[in-house]
Amino acid sequence: MTHTYDLVIGDRAYSSWSLRGWLLFDAFQLPVTTRSARLYTDELATTLKDYFPARTAPTMRTPDGSVVSETIAIAEELATRHPDAGHWPKAPHARATARVLAAEMHAGFTALRSACPMNLRASYADSQPSDAVRADLSRLETLWSWARTTTGSATPWLCGDYSAADAFFAPVATRIATYNLPVRAPRPRTRSAPIPATR
Ligand SMILES: N[C@@H](CCC(=O)N[C@@H](CS)C(=O)NCC(=O)O)C(=O)O
Numbered sequence: 001m002t003h004t005y006d007l008v009i010g011d012r013a014y015s016s017w018s019l020r021g022w023l024l025f026d027a028f029q030l031p032v033t034t035r036s037a038r039l040y041t042d043e044l045a046t047t048l049k050d051y052f053p054a055r056t057a058p059t060m061r062t063p064d065g066s067v068v069s070e071t072i073a074i075a076e077e078l079a080t081r082h083p084d085a086g087h088w089p090k091a092p093h094a095r096a097t098a099r100v101l102a103a104e105m106h107a108g109f110t111a112l113r114s115a116c117p118m119n120l121r122a123s124y125a126d127s128q129p130s131d132a133v134r135a136d137l138s139r140l141e142t143l144w145s146w147a148r149t150t151t152g153s154a155t156p157w158l159c160g161d162y163s164a165a166d167a168f169f170a171p172v173a174t175r176i177a178t179y180n181l182p183v184r185a186p187r188p189r190t191r192s193a194p195i196p197a198t199r
Helices: 016-026 042-051 071-081 092-107 110-115 131-151 164-178
Strands: 005-009 032-036 059-061 067-069
Touching: 005 016, 005 042, 016 032, 016 071, 016 164, 042 059, 067 071, 071 092, 071 164, 092 131, 092 164, 110 131, 131 164
Parallel strands: 005 032
Antiparallel strands: 005 059, 059 067
């Protein structure tokens, strides 16, 4: 029997962390067996009994049996085990930048996350974001613009090639679309010279 990764996830249309966890496999061509469980039901708790001490989706089990919850830990563990998969940029400055973005997403944006739950099946034309949500959107613009400038990204992505930072912000991008949230286009990349990729 071939052992592969197992990944417990909720519905990827509604569970932003599950979508991130799944993207950390799918976008980097890593094979995984997914186990879907409905969130906020006994189904998730029952499924996770096999993944002690995890309590949330996504949770992965590595082929050798380590249980890893917390999406940032999943990203780091996959990146370490599969260094050529591309979770982090190879160039040190772009890699550091991508790590900052993923970590801040993991820890922050609480107003946006609670006011605008991810829902890939809905689209609202009218949005009345609170001041706290507007502050999160402003921080997003700052971070995204900084990442693209400082890494000299010439792709549509944040730090050059698609990285875990993009996977972490994918559910945020869907919220902007779902709730028609006001964000400005990125500023032109002329304000500071990018740090060379080879540093
Ligand atoms: N900090 C966790 C958050 C994961 C999380 O909150 N997952 C939600 C679904 S989006 C969940 O499993 N909720 C079920 C529960 O809390 O009972 C991570 O990074 O993975």
